[in-house]
Amino acid sequence: MPSSRATLIEVAKLAGTSKTSVSRYFGEEHDRLSPSLKRRIAQAAGTLGYQPNQMARGLKGGHSKLIGMLVADIRNPFSVAITHGVEQACRQYGYSLVVCNTDNDPEQERQHLDLLGAYQVEGLVVNASGSPEHQLHTIMSQGTPIVLLDRDVDHVEAEVVGLDNHLAVDMALEHLCAQGYQAVLYVSEAPEQSSTRQRRLSRFHQAAELRGLHHATLLLTTEDGTASQQMLSDFLADHQQHACAVLCGNGNATLAVTALFQQLGLTLGKTGLMGIDELDWCALVPPGITTLGQPTDAIGKAAIECLMHRIAPHISAMPTTVSFAPGLIERGSTQR
Structure with a gap:
């Protein structure tokens, strides 16, 4: 039975060659060996189940x-x-x-x-x-x-x-405007520790102003979702004369907001929902959630x-x- 602890010396002995040649075979000097010698070393290593310690070789x-x-x-x-x-x-x-x-x-x-x-x-x-x-x-x-x-x-x-964060926010708002939405709530996780969240949030305010959209921001917390649910309800109530949509700043926000829609009984489409970052399950929630996918x-x-x-x-x-x-x-x- 091949040994998982076979050594370089054992491989050399079985192949009828030197330890140096075996070391070269498993290293960067592989091409210096003759084809017949390489075949013998490969066969010996296979027979013994030898695996070189790449970490040790690399550090050396x-x-x-x-x-x-x-x-x-x-x-x-x-x-x-x-x-x-x-x-x-x-x-x-x-x-x-x-x-x-x-x-x-x-x-x-x-x-x-x-x-x-x-x-x-x-x-x-x-x-x-x-x-x-x-x-x-x-x-x-x-x-x-x-x-x-x-x-x-x-x-x-x-x-x-x-991702080009400015472009992503611009694309999202252009799509929502083209679909007839007039008021957009941007939902994000706390932006303090992430330059990406900060850029997307800042660009949202700029781009929404430029397009004349009614807009507001909801920052998610780690606490229960009661406050977030109330803020979403208030936004919709404040803009009931307008077609409203929610734009989610990343995948985690999209998941949290989808749960809020279900809790409040909101109809997707009548109230728009869009997320930055594509998630596998977004296609499975009828009628499907619109996203901006990143070329990861x-x-x-x-x-x-x-x-x-x-x-x-x-x-x-x-x-x-x-x-x-x-x-x-x-x-x-x-x-x-």
């Missing part, structure tokens, strides 16, 4: 082949989708991904950054939950490239890859291409786009 040679990723909230559907895109792109370049979830906790964020530094990651994708500028400066000063995902960090000079795979690929350009410029050019347009997915919730 100064190349861990690891990319670190810091995610603000792994439960957020955007985080799940974007992590998939980043991981796919890593594999294309022969790298493995180490993901750490900070749960929007700045202290966990600091601890995870220390952990990723200990793993000697070759690059770091950061979806920040706090303001870890000091730690990021330290990591960058050690030669580790960083890309910021979706959210920027004050005083950290790095590419920020993500393209965003993830661009983030990794930015890192690869810093790590190995000869294998990847800097991407031409780091700010992406959303795609409108129109469904019945915005059809009056």
Whole structure:
């Protein structure tokens, strides 16, 4: 039976070659070996069930082949989708991904950054939950490239890859206006820790004013939904002479507002509902919820291409786009 603890020396002995040749076979000098020797080593490794310790090899040679990723909230559907895109792109370049979830906790964020530094990651994708500028400066000063995902960090000079937030809000309001809605309530999670939420909220007020829309804002809290339900009811009552719609700033807000619609018995379409970020279940709630979908795979690929350009410029050019347009997915919730 093959042993899971087979050693490099055992593989060399079975293949009838040296330990150095086996090491070259599993390393970056693979092409220096003859085809017949490579076949013997591969057969011996297969027979013994040998697997090289890539972590140890990487640390010894100064190349861990690891990319670190810091995610603000792994439960957020955007985080799940974007992590998939980043991981796919890593594999294309022969790298493995180490993901750490900070749960929007700045202290966990600091601890995870220390952990990723200990793993000697070759690059770091950061979806920040706090303001870890000091730690990021330290990591960058050690030669580790960083890309910021979706959210920027004050005083950290790095590419920020993500959605064009101004364009997303403009597209949403243009769609709602075209559908005949005259009053729009913008619903968002607390914006303090997220530059993305701040930009979308600020742009909403500007764009709604420009279009002459009646508008207001509802900021969700972690408490029970009674206050949010009352604020939505008040908004509709205050604008009962107008066609009203609700625009949700992200996927979590869309889920919360969909629950409020059900609690209040509101008819989707008669009262419009639209969300920034596409969610799998949005197509399943009759008559379907209109969303702006993010090209998460393209965003993830661009983030990794930015890192690869810093790590190995000869294998990847800097991407031409780091700010992406959303795609409108129109469904019945915005059809009056």
